[in-house]
Each structure stands twice: as structure tokens, then as C-alpha cells.
Amino acid sequence: MTARAASNPADVARLLDRARQLQAAGRHAAALPLCQRVWDDSPDDLATLCQLGTLYHQLSEPAAALRCFQRAATGHLENAVVQFGLGAAMQELGRPDEALAHYNRAVALRPTDADALNNRGSVLQALGQTDAALRSYDAALALRPTLAIAHYNRGNLFRHTNCPAEALACYERALALQPDLMEAINNRGVALQLLNRHAEALEAHDQALALRPTDADALNNRATALLAIGRHAEARASFDLALTVDPNMVGARVNRAYCLLAQGNLARGWAEQEWRWRLPNFREARRELPQPRWEGGPEIDGKTILLWPEQGLGDALQFCRYVKLVAARATVVLEAPQPLVRLLCSLPGGGQIIVAGQTPPQFDLHCPLMSLPRAFRTDLATIPNETPYLEANPAEVTAWRRRLAGLTGLRVGLVWAGGRRDFDATLRAADQRRSLPLAQLAPLARLRGIDLVSLQKGDAASQARTLPPGMVIHDCTDQLQDFADTAALIEALDLVISVDTSVVHLAGALGKPVWVLNRFDACWRWLIDREDSPWYPSARLFHQTSPGDWTGVIDRVAAALGKEVAGRRPLPRRKA
Numbered sequence: 367m368t369a370r371a372a373s374n375p376a377d378v379a380r381l382l383d384r385a386r387q388l389q390a391a392g393r394h395a396a397a398l399p400l401c402q403r404v405w406d407d408s409p410d411d412l413a414t415l416c417q418l419g420t421l422y423h424q425l426s427e428p429a430a431a432l433r434c435f436q437r438a439a440t441g442h443l444e445n446a447v448v449q450f451g452l453g454a455a456m457q458e459l460g461r462p463d464e465a466l467a468h469y470n471r472a473v474a475l476r477p478t479d480a481d482a483l484n485n486r487g488s489v490l491q492a493l494g495q496t497d498a499a500l501r502s503y504d505a506a507l508a509l510r511p512t513l514a515i516a517h518y519n520r521g522n523l524f525r526h527t528n529c530p531a532e533a534l535a536c537y538e539r540a541l542a543l544q545p546d547l548m549e550a551i552n553n554r555g556v557a558l559q560l561l562n563r564h565a566e567a568l569e570a571h572d573q574a575l576a577l578r579p580t581d582a583d584a585l586n587n588r589a590t591a592l593l594a595i596g597r598h599a600e601a602r603a604s605f606d607l608a609l610t611v612d613p614n615m616v617g618a619r620v621n622r623a624y625c626l627l628a629q630g631n632l633a634r635g636w637a638e639q640e641w642r643w644r645l646p647n648f649r650e651a652r653r654e655l656p657q658p659r660w661e662g663g664p665e666i667d668g669k670t671i672l673l674w675p676e677q678g679l680g681d682a683l684q685f686c687r688y689v690k691l692v693a694a695r696a697t698v699v700l701e702a703p704q705p706l707v708r709l710l711c712s713l714p715g716g717g718q719i720i721v722a723g724q725t726p727p728q729f730d731l732h733c734p735l736m737s738l739p740r741a742f743r744t745d746l747a748t749i750p751n752e753t754p755y756l757e758a759n760p761a762e763v764t765a766w767r768r769r770l771a772g773l774t775g776l777r778v779g780l781v782w783a784g785g786r787r788d789f790d791a792t793l794r795a796a797d798q799r800r801s802l803p804l805a806q807l808a809p810l811a812r813l814r815g816i817d818l819v820s821l822q823k824g825d826a827a828s829q830a831r832t833l834p835p836g837m838v839i840h841d842c843t844d845q846l847q848d849f850a851d852t853a854a855l856i857e858a859l860d861l862v863i864s865v866d867t868s869v870v871h872l873a874g875a876l877g878k879p880v881w882v883l884n885r886f887d888a889c890w891r892w893l894i895d896r897e898d899s900p901w902y903p904s905a906r907l908f909h910q911t912s913p914g915d916w917t918g919v920i921d922r923v924a925a926a927l928g929k930e931v932a933g934r935r936p937l938p939r940r941k942a
Contacts, residue, residue, distance in 0.1 A: 457488070
């Protein structure tokens with residue numbers, strides 16, 4: 367119930383003024399009953415309705431705010447304040463198209479309203495109209511350069527369009543104007559992470575949490591920064607706190623899954639990883655199939671199952687090992703990316719291989735490849751790590767051996783960079799951490815008894831054409847059309863040295879000796895503090911001991927290579 371109406375005009379004015387003072391001081395709940403008393407007295411007064419609607423908006427009651435502004439619009443449809451209020455309420459209620467129409471009208475009625483221009487920008491951004499959103503933010507800031515929230519929103523736009531340096535500059539401008547803008551502090555930390563400045567990012571997230579200790583987003587972001595600097599136990603504790611605040615926070619669930627897997631807690635990690643399907647970038651990969659998904663039960667026996675890849679080529683190469691286990695119980699139809707099709711035909715267990723996108727034959731059940739470890743309840747002791755589980759074509763291997771017959775030293779295949787993933791700022795930052803310039807591997811070329819062979823594909827392959835003085839690398843990658851070709855070349859080598867790319871998984875699946883040059887924040891699959899891999903018995907891991915330090919890694923690899931050369935019998939010299 368509302369309080370008794372104040373009929374005295376002086377009392378009305380006094381109550382309204384007091385309500386405005388409380389509202390300006392941020393005491394919105396205290397201002398509300400005063401505004402309601404004034405509204406009881408003047409239910410159609412425009413100023414009162416607008417103030418009451420604004421209060422409801424500030425109290426996160428958008429439906430009540432909308433009712434106030436809709437009543438105010440009766441007879442005052444061309445009022446800029448009313449249109450702004452309607453836009454704000456619609457925006458809060460998740461009706462962006464209607465919000466945009468009202469903000470457009472507010473701007474048309476009052477072109478110098480920086481707040482309306484800023485809010486219009488945020489709605490345009492939500493609708494995917496990034497260029498128009500940026501113009502709207504810029505127009506707001508041209509009118510009011512000190513509008514901190516517009517700088518913050520502009521930063522969000524740059525962050526979501528994979529421009530973290532520009533985003534960071536915007537967040538810092540916002541914070542120079544409003545140092546306690548917690549969201550800007552938190553997102554500044556995110557931008558710093560995207561720029562691989564993780565120690566600074568951790569400081570930013572700690573500052574944000576000092577202002578709002580139970581903010582789930584900041585706790586999750588803090589945990590990802592901790593992972594990047596190798597503090598897994600603290601990261602897991604921070605993920606746990608985030609999920610205590612918001613148990614349904616998808617990002618924190620998935621991030622915690624990778625932390626658990628890296629710590630070797632595979633059972634919990636596989637289960638938590640299933641939350642990945644709720645992430646926006648996984649929704650497109652998710653298959654909405656009428657057949658049931660197999661979760662590991664007995665219903666698979668004697669049936670036909672479709673196994674399908676969901677992520678990168680390396681993931682498909684790592685987890686296709688489970689096809690043999692599935693094929694012991696069911697008929698397998700395996701979907702594969704085109705570059706893997708010819709190679710995966712060598713998988714034990716038989717079954718039909720189809721190209722991704724091709725219509726599969728009839729099947730009873732399905733399962734994504736990365737969910738198979740959970741279905742088989744895989745732990746560290748039960749990883750199916752018998753290799754090789756893939757084979758190169760023998761005739762193609764023989765052909766490569768003939769081509770390389772003139773190389774009498776230890777034949778070492780090199781991969782120094784991952785594929786560029788500029789479409790996603792997080793993946794791009796990870797690729798920058800896992801890759802290094804070919805020139806940094808020059809110390810390996812100075813070792814006697816070594817012949818370096820390029821296995822590098824993609825943009826980074828061009829580095830083999832501009833080598834440092836004295837460095838020689840044999841490059842035949844123009845003859846590699848798919849992974850079956852690469853497998854044949856690898857079989858003709860003695861050793862593969864690679865950063866964390868799909869070639870590592872290929873060499874490991876072939877049972878070939880492979881040395882992994884690992885970034886400091888190594889992928890979960892390599893586990894913590896190990897120099898071997900339970901997934902690939904032929905793998906040896908060389909980790910950075912501090913973020914970005916490839917020099918130490920290369921020195922250790924060079925020393926190990928020297929020992930290999932010293933202990934081996936020279937290959938017989940053969941004619942091509």
C-alpha cells in the first residue's frame with residue numbers, strides 16, 4: 367500500500383524535492399515512497415511519472431518503469447525524456463528493437479542528449495550493428511567527453527570486435543574519469559589478458575573484487591589470469607567462489623573443467639566440460655539430432671553410432687583413438703574434416719569415414735569425439751595410449767625416404783607456429799603464446815649431425831624463405847596436401863620438434879618421437895609439472911619456465927639433441 371497522498375501543493379513540492387535529493391545520493395529505495403506519495407496526489411503529472419519511472423529503472427524494476435513511462439507518453443509522446451525512459455525500460459527488458467526505436471526518437475527530439483546517444487550505441491551493439499554503435503558512442507563523447515560510461519561501452523565494443531589494445535585505452539579513459547567504475551576495472555583486466563599481460567590483469571581483477579568481493583564475473587576472470595601464470599590451485603579456488611555466487615555461470619564451469627583436467631582430475635573434468643555446449647561459440651558446433659546421444663551406457667551394443675568432431679584438427683587426432691573401443695561394441699560412422707579423411711581410414715576398428723557436412727547413413731546413437739573420454743570414464747590410469755593408432759601409407763613413406771636420402775644427419779621435423787585465429791581475440795592471444803619465430807630455433811641448426819625439415823604450414827611457413835645466416839632448413843611442404851601426406855613425411859624422419867599444434871598429435875598418434883615446445887600456461891592436456899604425456903608415450907615436453915621465455919626451452923632442446931646425435935649410429939648414405 368502507498369502512503370496517504372499529500373494534497374498541500376507545498377507538501378508536494380517538498381516531498382518531490384526530498385525524493386530528488388535522495389535519488390541523487392543513490393538512495394533510491396528511500397526516495398521511492400516519497401515519489402509514490404507525490405504520484406498518488408498527481409497521477410498524471412509528467413514530471414512525477416518520469417521521476418518515478420527513473421527510480422524504478424534504478425531499482426532494477428524495468429516492468430514498473432515501463433508502466434510509468436507508457437502512462438507519461440499519453441499526451442506527451444513527443445517528449446524526449448519520455449522516449450528515453452521507454453528506451454531504457456525496453457532495453458532492460460531485453461527488447462532491443464523497440465528500445466532502439468525509442469532512443470532514435472529521443473535523439474531526434476533532443477540531438478544533444480549524450481546519454482541517449484550512449485544508450486542507443488549499446489542497443490546497436492547488442493543488435494550487431496557495431497559501426498553504427500561506434501558512431502553513436504563517438505557522438506555522445508563529442509558532446510560530453512567526460513561521460514565515463516560511454517568510454518566504457520566503447521571499450522566493450524572494441525573488446526568484442528577483437529581489438530584489445532583499443533579496448534584497454536577506452537577502459538583507462540573511463541577510469542580516469544570514474545576510478546570506482548568496477549565494471550571498467552574488471553574489463554580492463556580482460557583486455558590485459560587478451561594482450562598477454564596476465565600479471566597486470568590479475569592486479570586489475572583484484573582491484574575490481576576489492577570493490578565488489580562477490581562478483582562472479584570478476585572471480586572467474588581472476589581465475590583465468592591465475593591459470594595463465596601457472597597458479598592452478600588458486601585458480602581453482604577462485605572458480606569455486608565464482609560458482610558459489612552463480613552456480614550456472616557457464617564460463618566458470620568450462621574454465622574450471624580445464625583446470626581440473628590440467629591437475630589430473632579427469633573424472634570431474636570430463637563431467638564439467640560438458641557445460642561447453644552452453645557457450646555461445648559452441649552452440650553452432652552442437653548437433654541437434656533426433657537420435658539420442660550416447661553417454662556411455664549399454665544401449666550402444668550392436669547399434670550404429672555416429673561419432674563427430676566438434677573442435678580443431680588436433681582434438682580430432684587425439685580423441686579418434688576411442689574409435690577402436692567404440693567399434694568393439696557397435697558399428698561406427700566417423701565424421702572427419704576433409705584434411706583428415708584419408709589418414710583416418712587407417713584407424714583400427716573399421717567403420718565408415720564420411721566428410722564433415724556429408725549426410726551420414728542411418729544411425730541409432732551419436733557422440734562428439736571429445737565426450738568419449740567421459741563415456742569411457744577415462745582417468746590417468748586408463749587412458750588408451752597404445753600407439754601407433756594411425757598409420758601412414760607405406761608406399762608414400764618409401765617415396766619420402768627416397769627424397770630425403772641425401773640427408774644423412776638426424777632428420778628433425780620442425781613446426782614453430784600455430785594457425786592464426788584472428789577471428790577470436792582469446793584464441794589469437796593463446797596462439798601468440800604458443801608460437802615463436804623460426805629464427806629463434808637457429809641454435810638447433812648450428813648442431814652438427816642435424817638436418818632440419820620443415821613441417822610448417824600456413825602463414826608462418828614463409829619464414830623458411832628468409833633464414834638467419836648459416837641456418838638451413840629443407841622445405842617440401844608444398845607437397846603436403848592433407849594429413850596423410852604429412853604423416854608419410856613424418857615417418858621418414860627421426861624426430862619431430864613442434865610447438866603445441868595438430869602436428870604434435872599426429873606424430874604422437876603415429877608413435878613417432880615428438881618433442882613439444884610448450885608455452886608456460888600449457889594446454890590442459892599436457893597436465894602440470896610433467897615432461898612426459900600419458901596420452902602419447904613417444905612425447906617429451908619442454909616447458910617454458912617463465913611466460914614467454916623460449917630461450918631457455920631452446921637451450922634445453924639443443925642440449926638434448928646434442929646427446930641424441932652423440933649416441934646414434936649414422937644413417938647409411940643413400941642416393942636419391
